[in-house]
Amino acid sequence: MTTTEKTEGAAGSAPQDAKKSAPLLDVRDLHVEFKTRDGIAKAVNGVSYSVDAGETLAVLGESGSGKSVTAQAIMGILDSPPGRVAGGEILFHGQDILKLPESERRKLRGPKMAMIFQDALSALNPVFSVGNQLGEMFRVHQGMSKKDAKAKAIELMDRVRIPAARQRVGDYPHQFSGGMRQRIMIAMAMALEPDLIIADEPTTALDVTVQAQVMDLLAELQREYNMGLILITHDLGVVADVADKIAVMYAGRIVETAPVHELYKRPAHPYTRGLLDSIPRLDHKGQELYAIKGLPPNLLRIPTGCAFNPRCPKAQDVCRADIPALLQVTEQDGTELDGRGSACHFWKDTIHG
Amino acid sequence: MTELTESAKGPDAATAPTAAANNTAEPAPARITQWGEIRHRFLANKLAVVGLVLVALLFIVAAAAPLIATHDPYAQNLANTLQEPSGDHWFGTDALGRDQFSRIVYGSRIAVIVGLASIFLACVIGCILGALSGYFGKAVDSVIMRIADIFFAFPLLIGAIVIILVMGRGVLPVIVSLAVFSWATVARLLRSSILSVREMDYVTAAKALGASTTRIITRHIMPNSIAAVMSYVSFSVGTAVVAEASLSFLGIGVSPEVPEWGNMISAGKDSLGVSDFLWVYPSSAIVLTVLGFVFVGDGLRDALDPKLR
Numbered sequence: 010m011t012t013t014e015k016t017e018g019a020a021g022s023a024p025q026d027a028k029k030s031a032p033l034l035d036v037r038d039l040h041v042e043f044k045t046r047d048g049i050a051k052a053v054n055g056v057s058y059s060v061d062a063g064e065t066l067a068v069l070g071e072s073g074s075g076k077s078v079t080a081q082a083i084m085g086i087l088d089s090p091p092g093r094v095a096g097g098e099i100l101f102h103g104q105d106i107l108k109l110p111e112s113e114r115r116k117l118r119g120p121k122m123a124m125i126f127q128d129a130l131s132a133l134n135p136v137f138s139v140g141n142q143l144g145e146m147f148r149v150h151q152g153m154s155k156k157d158a159k160a161k162a163i164e165l166m167d168r169v170r171i172p173a174a175r176q177r178v179g180d181y182p183h184q185f186s187g188g189m190r191q192r193i194m195i196a197m198a199m200a201l202e203p204d205l206i207i208a209d210e211p212t213t214a215l216d217v218t219v220q221a222q223v224m225d226l227l228a229e230l231q232r233e234y235n236m237g238l239i240l241i242t243h244d245l246g247v248v249a250d251v252a253d254k255i256a257v258m259y260a261g262r263i264v265e266t267a268p269v270h271e272l273y274k275r276p277a278h279p280y281t282r283g284l285l286d287s288i289p290r291l292d293h294k295g296q297e298l299y300a301i302k303g304l305p306p307n308l309l310r311i312p313t314g315c316a317f318n319p320r321c322p323k324a325q326d327v328c329r330a331d332i333p334a335l336l337q338v339t340e341q342d343g344t345e346l347d348g349r350g351s352a353c354h355f356w357k358d359t360i361h362g
Numbered sequence: 363m364t365e366l367t368e369s370a371k372g373p374d375a376a377t378a379p380t381a382a383a384n385n386t387a388e389p390a391p392a393r394i395t396q397w398g399e400i401r402h403r404f405l406a407n408k409l410a411v412v413g414l415v416l417v418a419l420l421f422i423v424a425a426a427a428p429l430i431a432t433h434d435p436y437a438q439n440l441a442n443t444l445q446e447p448s449g450d451h452w453f454g455t456d457a458l459g460r461d462q463f464s465r466i467v468y469g470s471r472i473a474v475i476v477g478l479a480s481i482f483l484a485c486v487i488g489c490i491l492g493a494l495s496g497y498f499g500k501a502v503d504s505v506i507m508r509i510a511d512i513f514f515a516f517p518l519l520i521g522a523i524v525i526i527l528v529m530g531r532g533v534l535p536v537i538v539s540l541a542v543f544s545w546a547t548v549a550r551l552l553r554s555s556i557l558s559v560r561e562m563d564y565v566t567a568a569k570a571l572g573a574s575t576t577r578i579i580t581r582h583i584m585p586n587s588i589a590a591v592m593s594y595v596s597f598s599v600g601t602a603v604v605a606e607a608s609l610s611f612l613g614i615g616v617s618p619e620v621p622e623w624g625n626m627i628s629a630g631k632d633s634l635g636v637s638d639f640l641w642v643y644p645s646s647a648i649v650l651t652v653l654g655f656v657f658v659g660d661g662l663r664d665a666l667d668p669k670l671r
Binding site: 084086115116117118119120123124126128131132133134135136137138145146149150179194197198 | 399562563564566567568569570571572573574577581582585586589666
């Protein structure tokens with residue numbers, strides 16, 4: 010096991026038992042900046058993670074933690090200017106796609122990688138019927154005829170379980186309920202059976218009962234097509250059922266990575282612990298709800314040292330001086346825990362203390 | 363309807379709707395094209411249909427003027443001036459004994475030509491400049507918008523007088539002057555519309571699904587931006603008809619002997635209170651024309667917005 014890789018790119022590269030082929034997606038030390046009137050906002054500061062085919066990585070974090078920006082950089086849809094990738098590599102099927110010309114990257118989007126957005130109503134074009142928009146994927150990328158594309162659209166709508174797909178293929182996005190719209194969004198992303206899907210808070214705009222259905226559908230389709238899935242969310246509840254591993258982001262860095270259940274059981278970073286503690290719990294009824302003190306940092310002025318130190322109950326002088334690397338997390342006896350990393354100087358106290 | 367089946371969950375529910383939809387015995391309702399849909403919505407709007415009838419009538423009258431007119435609109439009959447409307451002269455005769463009905467019928471030609479041509483020209487200029495402004499932003503945007511501001515601030519009539527002084531009287535100078543002073547609105551409308559549409563999630567989503575820049579512009583930005591312009595165009599054809607009549611009324615439009623509504627009202631104003639039929643009929647023609655275009659514009663705006671049903 011290479012320890013260097015452990016320190017920075019822990020999330021995916023963990024189980025290197027057999028010499029596995031390169032992961033589907035391997036983000037290495039990615040930096041993204043935004044030029045603003047007040048200076049340069051460092052939205053992503055050295056993020057590394059990887060996803061294999063058939064694997065689900067949940068990226069967890071507050072608004073402004075850089076989780077969506079990372080996804081946009083992977084997709085190549087950053088608003089630039091003002092945004093730009095300032096460093097790092099994004100290896101997709103082993104190839105650094107940041108080095109590809111825009112025309113090549115565009116060809117990846119759709120057939121190879123696709124994205125699902127939070128608010129399907131605004132992410133679907135209001136002036137075209139859903140059938141038309143679904144069919145467009147086939148017409149444009151595969152040169153299908155209008156008729157065939159429509160048949161495919163109906164098939165897809167069936168696939169994501171939209172009732173009476175045949176009747177509804179000519180309806181417009183606003184005529185569908187929120188859950189149905191998100192299904193259509195999923196259908197569009199799945200249309201060309203990409204290898205990688207990035208779902209940016211796919212259930213945030215939905216009510217709780219529908220959330221579970223949409224998540225189940227997504228997980229099921231992912232299994233079926235053996236796709237890599239990056240699930241961006243701030244909802245710890247959504248993650249637990251579907252994700253294989255979690256990367257927690259804070260101020261543009263990954264602060265903790267872990268297999269999903271490990272993280273819930275034993276968080277190794279004070280921020281993760283804070284997140285878990287702030288989930289409302291029925292058995293704590295009547296008690297005050299825990300909240301992490303303070304606000305997420307201003308990306309124009311990220312605190313020196315560990316970015317979380319001003320809000321951290323355990324912060325010491327070293328936290329204000331040194332940026333902790335993503336360190337391999339071990340058991341108390343020193344055995345390494347697969348896929349676990351924590352960017353905390355005091356991870357030992359946090360996980361074992 | 364939609365919510366009902368939303369609760370479908372798990373494998374068993376999965377098969378139910380699938381089976382229902384695969385049941386080909388149930389024919390899909392004929393809901394063909396995008397334009398079919400828009401037409402349907404447009405025709406469902408009563409006022410829009412009234413407007414369409416008025417506009418259609420105007421076009422028919424203009425096209426078939428020689429067939430409809432009962433007299434030669436230029437023929438003077440000094441023995442038969444200022445006649446009240448009668449069986450022979452439906453709308454009466456003017457101070458030179460010309461048949462008012464025939465003059466109004468022929469006047470529709472000028473209204474149609476000037477209205478359509480000037481707004482078409484304004485649209486071409488406005489759409490190109492507005493689109494450039496909206497897409498490229500920055501310096502291009504500032505320059506185009508400042509120019510638009512100048513044309514916007516300049517009073518139409520004064521500007522038109524200057525252009526007509528330079529070009530001479532006639533139909534073409536009227537068209538040009540109206541176009542020159544209406545493109546700014548089109549440009550502004552399209553620009554602001556593009557600016558907001560450009561930021562919409564579906565544009566990002568289209569990009570994320572591999573749409574090319576041309577495709578994003580033609581499928582996502584333009585169709586969503588153009589609705590604002592389309593209805594404005596219909597409104598402004600009506601406005602252009604009024605403006606053209608005003609120019610002629612002031613004596614700087616087409617020459618006074620030409621059958622034209624503004625000319626007729628201008629001539630009629632001298633007999634105000636005596637021979638009111640002289641101005642009432644041409645004015646009504648203008649009012650109906652403008653109403654027609656306004657109703658159509660309203661109907662278009664509603665029909666083009668799928669969310670306004």
